Amino acid sequence: SQKIEQNSEALNIQEGKTATLTCNYTNYSPAYLQWYRQDPGRGPVFLLLIRENEKEKRKERLKVTFDTTLKQSLFHITASQPADSATYLCALTSGTYKYIFGTGTRLKVLA
């Protein structure tokens, strides 16, 4: 069955460092991969979208890579700040209207 894996353990990093979060998937051929941020008690908020024919996307301090051979996406936050502390979700869709979400990785940036 289709499966998305994100590191369920919390990631703690020091302020100013680069945070790297991983999203691995199996039994799936996504056409689009998205990353969302979710704060406690709130709905997810869209951050970045990358397509299957793209290797890398950047937006300000955020960078996403997409390796369809490894079936993996990496999400980087450079110069991390305590305000970046949140849970980050990856989501895949093959181009249908069905999105599959990972369980999310909780990031804590320590001041």
Added chain:
Amino acid sequence: NAGVTQTPKFQVLKTGQSMTLQCAQDMNHEYMSWYRQDPGMGLRLIHYSVGAGITDQGEVPNGYNVSRSTTEDFPLRLLSAAPSQTSVYFCASSTRDRGEKLFFGSGTQLSVL
């Protein structure tokens, strides 16, 4: 511009009761969907719609009904609530373009006793 509005924010039901979770968006989005979020499970798609009068099932549709009579509204109905439906429910919308980003509401926390 309110975006996606969900009501209520919190709800407690007894087993067997019925209720409707409301979702409205003011962005003229054709695509609307319902997810439930459980610890360790991630967001799971319940039902979705690509326009008024069109609905389809997601990954976990059993126990839930939907209808889409207008572009703006997409209510989720629980006909006979069960404890297994205790969860946080999110409504999301987007344009009809495939792979488009989703706009989420703030969620409804539902407890079924």
